[in-house]
Amino acid sequence: MRQLVLVMLFSAFSSMVFGQKAVVQSPDQKIVVGLFPGQSNDIGEWYIKASYNNNGTIIEAIPRIDLGLSRSDQDFSKDLKFLKAGKPIFINEEYTALHGKRAACKNAANEVVVSFENPTKAKLNIIIRAYNDGLAFRYEFPDKQGSFVVKDELTAYTIPKETTRWMEKWNPANEGLYAAMNKDKTVSGEWGYPALFSTDNKDCWFLLHESDVNRNYCGTKLSNAAAAEKYKLTFPNPQDGRGLGESAPVITLPWKSPWRVIIMGTLADIVGSTLVNDVAEPSVIKNTSWIKPGIASWNYWSSNHGTKDYKTVCVFADLAAEMGWPYTLLDWEWDAMGNGGKLEDAAKYIQSKGIKPLIWYNSGGNHTWVTATPKDRMLTHQNRVEEFSMLKKLGFAGVKVDFFESEKQDMIKYYLDILEDAAQFEMMVYFHGCIVPRGWERTYPNLMTYEAVRGAEWYNNTPDFTMPAPEHNATLPFTRNVVGPMDYTPVTFTNSQYPHITSYGHELALSVLFESGMQHLADRPEGYYELPDAAKTFLKNVPNAWDDTRLVDGYPGKEVIMARRKGNDWYIGGINGEQNEKKKTVKFDFLREGVKYKLTLIADGKHDKAFATQYMVVDKSASVDVTLLRRGGFAASLIPIK
Known part of the structure; x- marks a missing residue:
C-alpha cells in the first residue's frame, strides 16, 4: 500500500x-x-x-x-x-x-x-x-x-x-x-x-x-x-x-x-x-522556574496618567487581587508618582495584596522621538544592570520596554541584549512599539509578549478604530497572533476616549481568542466588578498559557471560533466580525472520548451589553447552537465532571 x-x-x-x-x-x-x-x-x-x-x-x-x-x-x-x-x-x-498556543x-x-x-x-x-x-x-x-x-x-x-x-x-x-x-x-x-x-x-x-x-x-x-x-x-x-x-x-x-x-x-x-x-534556537535559559505567565491589570487604558497617581495604582492592585490575577502594571510616569506614595510605596502595597508588580520603560536613545520618562535606563548594559538590580530589590517581576521604531541590525541587537540582561536578574520582558515575533520567545522564554498590533489602546488614540475593530479582531487570530504572543490589551466593557461597538460577548471571547504570555486586561475596575457572576468568574479562571489550540470554525475578518485547552479544561471563544447576526453550531468533537464535561456558555443576550448564560452537560458527540449578534461573540468553559 x-x-x-x-x-x-x-x-x-x-x-x-x-x-x-x-x-x-x-x-x-x-x-x-x-x-x-x-x-x-x-x-x-x-x-x-x-x-x-x-x-x-x-x-x-x-x-x-x-x-x-x-x-x-x-x-x-x-x-x-x-x-x-x-x-x-x-x-x-x-x-x-x-507559554503560547501549545506546551508540547x-x-x-x-x-x-x-x-x-x-x-x-x-x-x-x-x-x-x-x-x-x-x-x-x-x-x-x-x-x-x-x-x-x-x-x-x-x-x-x-x-x-x-x-x-x-x-x-x-x-x-x-x-x-x-x-x-x-x-x-x-x-x-x-x-x-x-x-x-x-x-x-x-x-x-x-x-x-x-x-x-x-x-x-x-x-x-x-x-x-x-x-x-x-x-x-x-x-x-x-x-x-x-x-x-x-x-x-x-x-x-x-x-x-x-x-x-x-x-x-x-x-x-x-x-x-x-x-x-x-525553527528558532532552543532556550538559552537553563532555570526557567521563575518565568510565570499570567494576567495583569492595567490602568493606562482607562486613565492615561493613572500611574502618576498612587491611589489609582492601589485600586488596580486591588482589582488584580480581587480577580485572582497575579500581576499589575505600572505604566509611564511612575517616576512622577504622587497623591500619597512613590514607587517604593506602590511596590510594597502591591505585594501586600499578593500581587507582583510590572513596570514600563521608554527604550530611550535617539532612535525614538518619544520623550516620555523614564528614558535611557534600558539603553546600555550598565544602565540595565543598575535598573534590574533596583527592581529586583523592590520585588518587580518584569519590565515593559516601549518605542523601538526600527528593525535594523543594531536594534535587533538591542532587543536581544535586553532579554539576556533581564534573564540574569530573573526578570520577565515584553516589548511595545516593537517588532512582530520572530521566534525569540523559544530562545528567551522570559520574553512574554509583544505589542506589534493595533489593539484596544487605539480606542485612546483615534475615533477611526471604532468601526473597523470587529473585522480586525476576527482577522488577527489568522494573521498576527499565529506567529507569537500578542499584547492587544483586550476585554474592555466600558469605553475609553472613543467608544467600541463590539458586544460584551465579543469582548469576553477575546480573553480566549487572543494569546499573550502576559495578558493585560485593560478595563477599569468597575468594568469587571459590575459583570454578572458567570462572566466575572470566567475572567477569574481563564488561563493565558495553553496546552493545545484548535480552530473550530472561521474565516478571516468574518468570524472565528477557537478552542484552547489547559490541563483537562477547555475554553472556547467565538466572535462575529460582521454587521449581521449569525447562528453557529459548535461541535465538541475535540473533547476526550468517554468524558462528560460541564459546559458554561456565556453568549450574547438581547442586546450588545447583555449576556445569556447556559449550563449543561456535554460530551464529544454533543453540539450546541449559539446566536452571535452583529459584532457579537461568546465564551465558554468545559470542565470535566469527576
Missing part, C-alpha cells in the same frame, strides 16, 4: 520534476519543495517551488520563490553553479513551551542542503526543510572567515493574482489594519509580516513570515513595489529609528540567515502551527 501511495505521489508531482535539481517532502508527504534552475543549464539563477497535496489534489501554492544574495564583495544570485544536493536528513526535536511542541522536518558556488568559487548553501505544516529555508555562507555587508537579499515570492491575501501596510510599530486583496484589487507597496494567503483551492492556505532573526542580520519586510505579483524581501528603510543605524546588515563568516518561514495547509493548520518557534 505504501508503495502504491508513493507511485501515486510520484505521478502527481511529475509535472514539477522536469528540470528539478532537488526535492524535499514533508514527513506526511503533503508538502513538496522543489529546486529549479531559471535557465536550461546548471549555472545561473535559481528558485524553489512549493506545492501542497490535498488528498491527492496537487496545488501549486507558490509557483516561484527567487533565491540569492548580493554581498559587498561579490554576487550570489545571477551566476550560481549547482554543485550538489545532500541526502535528506530527518530533523526530530521535542521541546516544551512555557515538535520540530520535525525533512531537510536537504543544496550547495552552490559563484564564478569566484565562493560557496553558498541553501538549507531547505519541509514540515507537515509548512516549509522553511535559509542561506548559509560556509567559509570560515571574512566580514561583509549584505547589500540585498533577492528572496522574492511570486503570488498569482487570483490568490486572496490579507496584508498590513508596513509601519515601524506594526500597528496597522489588515486589508483583504486579490486580482485587480491587489495594491503595491511595502508590507509587514505575517502575510496570509488563500489559494484558489480553499483547502490550501499559506502564511509568510521569518524566524530566528539574530544579531547577525536585520528584520525584513515584503515589497511588491516593482511588480504587483512578486513580494521581495526588503531591508529596513534608512529613515527608520530617526535615521540611526545602517539598513544593510554586516555579517561575519561562517554565517546563516534567518529562516524564511511559510506555514501551509488548511486554515486550521495555520492557526494551530508553532512553526515560527519550532
Whole structure:
C-alpha cells in the first residue's frame, strides 16, 4: 500500500520534476519543495517551488520563490553553479513551551542542503526543510572567515493574482489594519509580516513570515513595489529609528540567515502551527522556574496618567487581587508618582495584596522621538544592570520596554541584549512599539509578549478604530497572533476616549481568542466588578498559557471560533466580525472520548451589553447552537465532571 501511495505521489508531482535539481517532502508527504534552475543549464539563477497535496489534489501554492544574495564583495544570485544536493536528513526535536498556543511542541522536518558556488568559487548553501505544516529555508555562507555587508537579499515570492491575501501596510510599530486583496484589487507597496494567503483551492492556505532573526542580520519586510505579483524581501528603510543605524546588515563568516518561514495547509493548520518557534534556537535559559505567565491589570487604558497617581495604582492592585490575577502594571510616569506614595510605596502595597508588580520603560536613545520618562535606563548594559538590580530589590517581576521604531541590525541587537540582561536578574520582558515575533520567545522564554498590533489602546488614540475593530479582531487570530504572543490589551466593557461597538460577548471571547504570555486586561475596575457572576468568574479562571489550540470554525475578518485547552479544561471563544447576526453550531468533537464535561456558555443576550448564560452537560458527540449578534461573540468553559 505504501508503495502504491508513493507511485501515486510520484505521478502527481511529475509535472514539477522536469528540470528539478532537488526535492524535499514533508514527513506526511503533503508538502513538496522543489529546486529549479531559471535557465536550461546548471549555472545561473535559481528558485524553489512549493506545492501542497490535498488528498491527492496537487496545488501549486507558490509557483516561484527567487533565491540569492548580493554581498559587498561579490554576487550570489545571477551566476550560481549547482554543485550538489545532500541526502535528506530527518530533523526530530521535542521541546516544551512555557507559554503560547501549545506546551508540547515538535520540530520535525525533512531537510536537504543544496550547495552552490559563484564564478569566484565562493560557496553558498541553501538549507531547505519541509514540515507537515509548512516549509522553511535559509542561506548559509560556509567559509570560515571574512566580514561583509549584505547589500540585498533577492528572496522574492511570486503570488498569482487570483490568490486572496490579507496584508498590513508596513509601519515601524506594526500597528496597522489588515486589508483583504486579490486580482485587480491587489495594491503595491511595502508590507509587514505575517502575510496570509488563500489559494484558489480553499483547502490550501499559506502564511509568510521569518524566524530566528539574530544579531547577525536585520528584520525584513515584503515589497511588491516593482511588480504587483512578486513580494521581495526588503531591508529596513534608512529613515527608520530617526535615521540611526545602517539598513544593510554586516555579517561575519561562517554565517546563516534567518529562516524564511511559510506555514501551509488548511486554515486550521495555520492557526494551530508553532512553526515560527519550532525553527528558532532552543532556550538559552537553563532555570526557567521563575518565568510565570499570567494576567495583569492595567490602568493606562482607562486613565492615561493613572500611574502618576498612587491611589489609582492601589485600586488596580486591588482589582488584580480581587480577580485572582497575579500581576499589575505600572505604566509611564511612575517616576512622577504622587497623591500619597512613590514607587517604593506602590511596590510594597502591591505585594501586600499578593500581587507582583510590572513596570514600563521608554527604550530611550535617539532612535525614538518619544520623550516620555523614564528614558535611557534600558539603553546600555550598565544602565540595565543598575535598573534590574533596583527592581529586583523592590520585588518587580518584569519590565515593559516601549518605542523601538526600527528593525535594523543594531536594534535587533538591542532587543536581544535586553532579554539576556533581564534573564540574569530573573526578570520577565515584553516589548511595545516593537517588532512582530520572530521566534525569540523559544530562545528567551522570559520574553512574554509583544505589542506589534493595533489593539484596544487605539480606542485612546483615534475615533477611526471604532468601526473597523470587529473585522480586525476576527482577522488577527489568522494573521498576527499565529506567529507569537500578542499584547492587544483586550476585554474592555466600558469605553475609553472613543467608544467600541463590539458586544460584551465579543469582548469576553477575546480573553480566549487572543494569546499573550502576559495578558493585560485593560478595563477599569468597575468594568469587571459590575459583570454578572458567570462572566466575572470566567475572567477569574481563564488561563493565558495553553496546552493545545484548535480552530473550530472561521474565516478571516468574518468570524472565528477557537478552542484552547489547559490541563483537562477547555475554553472556547467565538466572535462575529460582521454587521449581521449569525447562528453557529459548535461541535465538541475535540473533547476526550468517554468524558462528560460541564459546559458554561456565556453568549450574547438581547442586546450588545447583555449576556445569556447556559449550563449543561456535554460530551464529544454533543453540539450546541449559539446566536452571535452583529459584532457579537461568546465564551465558554468545559470542565470535566469527576
